[in-house]
Amino acid sequence: MVMSPAQDTPTAMIDRVASLLQVLDGQHHCTLAQISRQTRVPRSSAHRILQRLVDLGWVERHGFNYSLGIRMFELGVRVVHRxxxxxxxxxxxxxxxxxxxxxxxxxxxxxxxxxxxxxxxxxxxxxxxxxxxxxxxxxxxxxxxxxxxxxxxxxxxxxxxxxxxxxxxxxxxxxxxxxxxxxxxxxxxxxxxxxxxxxxxxxxxxxxxxxxxxxxxxxxxxxxxxxxxxxxxxxxxxxxxxxxxxxxxxxxxxxxxxxxxxx
Missing domain, CATH: 3.30.450.40 (GAF domain)
Incomplete structure (x- = not known):
């Protein structure tokens, strides 16, 4: 699927990242299919975004399951302790x-x-x-x-x-x-x-x-x-x-x- 210019704007991409992270918020793990279905982000796009988040430490992957990563915890702790x-x-x-x-x-x-x-x-x-x-x-x-x-x-x-x-x-x-x-x-x-x-x-x-x-x-x-x-x-x-x-x-x-x- 080729994204339209409106879908490829920085704001649209941030919205997609936020929607993926919100699905993981409060859940131990989710599969790619579950994340794609709940966010209505195509699987190929969701997979690409999640892989980048894994590389950054914001998301962790265990087999077919994704969960929030330790980097998110570190950022949250810094905000609270400030x-x-x-x-x-x-x-x-x-x-x-x-x-x-x-x-x-x-x-x-x-x-x-x-x-x-x-x-x-x-x-x-x-x-x-x-x-x-x-x-x-x-x-x-x-x-x-x-x-x-x-x-x-x-x-x-x-x-x-x-x-x-x-x-x-x-x-x-x-x-x-x-x-x-x-x-x-x-x-x-x-x-x-x-x-x-x-x-x-x-x-x-x-x-x-x-x-x-x-x-x-x-x-x-x-x-x-x-x-x-x-x-x-x-x-x-x-x-x-x-x-x-x-x-x-x-x-x-x-x-x-x-x-x-x-x-």
Missing amino acids: DQVHGAALPVMHALYRSTGLTAYLSVLQSTDILHIERVGGWPERAAGWHLGGRQPAVHCAAGRALIARLDEALWPELAVLQPPTSRAICGPTALRRELYRVRDRGGVAIDNEGCVPGTIAVAAPVGPSGAGINAALTLCGPAPAVQTDKAMAAVHAAAMNIWQAAAGVPRRRGQRALATTA
Whole structure:
């Protein structure tokens, strides 16, 4: 197949590369046929692009299967570690994990999803979307609702096309709005009680006040019997504020603890 001039422009080629990488995002491996079918890029073109990405280390090939390469991981790590919020969050997250035994997540809002950019701890072990670099629908997880709640209400999403992951998940726009109002009433802290994963409770707070301009939330997550919700709420709220103060260089108030350790 001969590409037309419009298909051969740098922008069109970048779009093709991006579409191939997006297919591999979040999947362990894909065959050439699967990638071609999902992107609607002809097999010959997809094969040529993938081979170049393999040469650059952005994609790895194992037999007939392709997956994201180590070079993509290296670039992602550099971006995350350049972030002041991430640097400030790490010691707080490790302190929370040591003191509570609950897994700590640092997450950001990406369009309608939550992207987990750091994780300290191992819970949940195998649930979809909870791994480092994993994505979850923002309306279905505590971190997402904590960040959505402080947006202008005109930007709040609807839930019409989302499939609830569990029977305890929010299942409609009216219920979502009620929950977002409750998050505001709690001072920005969101609670997910087995809505994402059965047997798992997560408590999240945005990093910094609403005017700080920081798109990040801190979450504590663990098995339902191990999570004392009130203590976890207090701990995650205080810790999120500590992260913002450390990242922004804001002095702590007299008597304020450097790290939140009660949960």
